[in-house]
Amino acid sequence: MNEPTVAIVDDHALWRTGVRAELEGAFAVVGDAGTVDDAVELIVQAHPDVVLLDVHMPGGGGVEVLRRARAAGSPATFLALSVSDAAEDVIAVIRAGARGYVTKAIAPGELGDAVRRVHEGDAVFSPRLAGFVLDAFAGAPRPGASGGTGDPELDQLTPREREVLRLLARGYLYKEIAHRLKISPKTVEAHVSAVLRKLQLSNRHELSRWAAQHRVIDP
């Protein structure tokens, strides 16, 4: 009853079929879409709780789907999924509002777990995303550079958040991080959510640059 409904958005039909087969049973898959237009329509019509969103798609990519679905008032939660290694693409989708990012190489069981977690309001960081974020927040932000929120709270990670991200990047699970740092898994989750918020709201030069550089790759 409480299992979330899921929509799959990806321009590779083979991949959609595979993910569908994997998630069906555990979740109600309400549909899949292969283009930006179809995806927006699907999301608006079928009201999925969670959208598995491919970062790279012709016609604007996941960022465009997110933007238009949000503009249409969709309350869906988005989990970005890609084979992409390009930090700027991944960061752009997160900044557009996705609650997490996992690579397509994710183990079958873990994908369902990730869907469940974003649905519950958690942020889902793959080790690779944790690496990207550490890279983006490396060093001190340049004061006054390129606008900036002027909010140092937003433009910098706390040492604890850094520690949590490092362990995430090393492939630790939340409960392993909690064990290692001697804090509760809920606190770990709170740190990750805080990082996600900073990632979306900060105007740090590096993040703005990535967002600006983000260009859609049409095959």
Place this chain on the structure above:
Amino acid sequence: MRRAERVDAVSVVAGLALLALGSLLLVSSTGGATFSAAVLGPAVAATLGAILLTAGLQPRPDDPVDAPSGTGLHRDPERRWLGGVCAGLAETLGVEPAIVRIAFALGVILGGLSVGLYALGWVLLPVRRSDGAAASRPARSILAVAFGVSLLALATLLAIRETGLWIGDAVVWPAALVAGGAALLWRRSRTEPAIATPAAPRPRRETRRETVSRTGVGVALVIAAALVFLEFTGVLGAARDALVAAFVAAAVLGVIFAPTIVRLVRSRDTERAERIRNQERAEMAAHLHDSVLQTLALLQQRADDPRAVTQLARHQERELRRWLSGRTPIDGAPRTLAAALEATVEDVERDHHVDVDLVMVGDAELTPRTDALLGAAREALVNAARHGGGGPVAVYAEAQDGRVEVDVRDRGPGFDPDAIPADRHGVRESILGRMARHGGRATIGPAPGGGTEVELVLEPEAGT
């Protein structure tokens, strides 16, 4: 900025001209000599011309190449025939020395005035050699040059007229205009170095826009001169008819052939774009053939061995990613720590049939210390592949502010570090010992949630 300069130059010119005029009037009123307006006219024109020309030849402050040297009037004994005055002047004006020499020779024939000028130049002008800084020529205000030369020509002609030689208005004004236009047109374009001395700094290249405007103004001046001449001689009416006829003919031809010309230009551009595109496609095809297609063929052959298939796919994936990112040359040696670590991971994956997830934050130069770290990391990876229970190995590397850290973690059964037998060369020597020798440290221990974790850390070197 240029406006301000021009205003500046104009005010200076006006002031000096007034000064000259004033002194002439003063001399004439004190009775030292009487000058008619016919003498004053050329004198003022000559003064104005000379000053404008100097102003126009001044280097602009925003011209970095020329600013320090400047290229005022000078002599150039390196290329002299006599005293180097003509060569120096030609250099300053940016024309061929021959033109200046002919001008001087004509001056000698016409009245001997230039002999005096030449002597004066020989005595007064500073010597500058045609090398190094002197070779760079300043950017000049083309209008100032044109006006200056025109006025000088005008002054000369007016002076000649005063000496009794009859020259009508039909000659004087057009000649002045032609002089200005020719000064612009004959100037050597600065798209070529002024002097072919290898050591000489290249002069500021004239931009296309500058060339066009210089040529345009020059042509306009010469055409204006022709029109003025025709007007004075009364044949303009006939010329107008001929011009109208020519214009009509040109318009007709233009209408007829414009589509053809446009098409020709377009097709040439399209062809060029097409050629570039084809070249890129060929390059990409060659690469995909060598890599992806080969791998796909191999995958089909080994379809019965899932492990080999995974390895091949992963290897190909990494290689393709590298190619797409343009970070590392396909067949080149890695140049940074990140690239080297990637290569190490790939080797271990291939040799030991294990999946490795690599996350790298930051990057660093390769040094003997990072080489040692890479060696230790490889050993740790091999251990994780052998004893890690076959599950995926996670590698996290971070290089920031001189500190480098690499963590290798497997999810195998784990082992007790104190129970490492002394003869286990791999762990003791290749990881712990190697790191210690290079001023780093290695920690081996159980990972939370099972498995083994190896931490390799290089702190920043003292003094760096």
